Amino acid sequence: xxxxxxxxxxxxxxxxxxxxxxxxxxxxxxxxxxxxxxxxxxxxxxxxxxxxxxxxxxxxxxxxxxxxxxxxxxxxxxxxxxxxxxxxxxxxxxxxxxxxxxxxxxxxxxxxxxxxxxxxxxxxxxxxxxxxxxxxxxxxxxxxxxxxxxxxxxxxxxxxxxxxxxxxxxxxxxxxxxxxxxxxxxxxxxxxxxxxxxxxxxxxxxxxxxxxxxxxxxxxxxxxxxxxxxxxx
Numbered sequence: 001x002x003x004x005x006x007x008x009x010x011x012x013x014x015x016x017x018x019x020x021x022x023x024x025x026x027x028x029x030x031x032x033x034x035x036x037x038x039x040x041x042x043x044x045x046x047x048x049x050x051x052x053x054x055x056x057x058x059x060x061x062x063x064x065x066x067x068x069x070x071x072x073x074x075x076x077x078x079x080x081x082x083x084x085x086x087x088x089x090x091x092x093x094x095x096x097x098x099x100x101x102x103x104x105x106x107x108x109x110x111x112x113x114x115x116x117x118x119x120x121x122x123x124x125x126x127x128x129x130x131x132x133x134x135x136x137x138x139x140x141x142x143x144x145x146x147x148x149x150x151x152x153x154x155x156x157x158x159x160x161x162x163x164x165x166x167x168x169x170x171x172x173x174x175x176x177x178x179x180x181x182x183x184x185x186x187x188x189x190x191x192x193x194x195x196x197x198x199x200x201x202x203x204x205x206x207x208x209x210x211x212x213x214x215x216x217x218x219x220x221x222x223x224x225x226x227x228x229x230x231x232x233x
Contacts, residue, residue, distance in 0.1 A: 141187055143178070
């Protein structure tokens with residue numbers, strides 16, 4: 001299965017990916033509640049207060065119900081995962097719930113054969129409808145990598161490079177920002193490479209073949225698309 005369709009994560013990387021999901025999409029109380037028995041034991045569950053500001057965690061492993069602020073529940077789950085890393089089979093169930101896609105325990109195929117998870121992204125048949133929302137609405141300003149910068153240098157794309165802000169250390173580029181209005185320290189209000197297409201409400205990327213990795217990799221999964229307003233199917 002091609003890389004775009006399936007992604008391998010070690011167990012530690014899976015926890016980091018879950019943390020990223022929780023930080024990107026904070027309002028997921030229903031999801032977090034469904035994770036409680038998977039993380040804290042089959043008999044664990046939540047009781048939610050009417051004002052929705054606090055929940056109570058109940059489990060046979062606790063002497064009494066544990067009160068938790070709703071906005072700290074994700075953090076509490078992550079601490080438990082760090083404290084007691086689940087076995088691959090259990091972590092696969094957790095990740096399948098979080099990422100809303102099939103996940104199977106397995107081992108990496110490259111270099112050292114590490115235990116971990118194979119996550120299906122669901123992107124094998126994804127169709128971009130060129131709505132341009134990702135280019136117009138999402139935060140990508142700090143998503144440009146040094147590898148992107150070096151590739152544009154190698155290709156001689158000075159037209160792109162003049163829109164890239166860089167941080168240097170000992171003469172070497174260590175971080176990049178996009179897209180900066182040339183000659184200023186100000187971000188462009190819109191992506192300078194996004195143009196309206198011939199069809200209404202459709203947009204075209206004029207540097208599509210050499211666009212930054214953050215753009216090439218979006219959306220990472222079907223859930224990522226749904227949660228960020230992507231209109232692709």
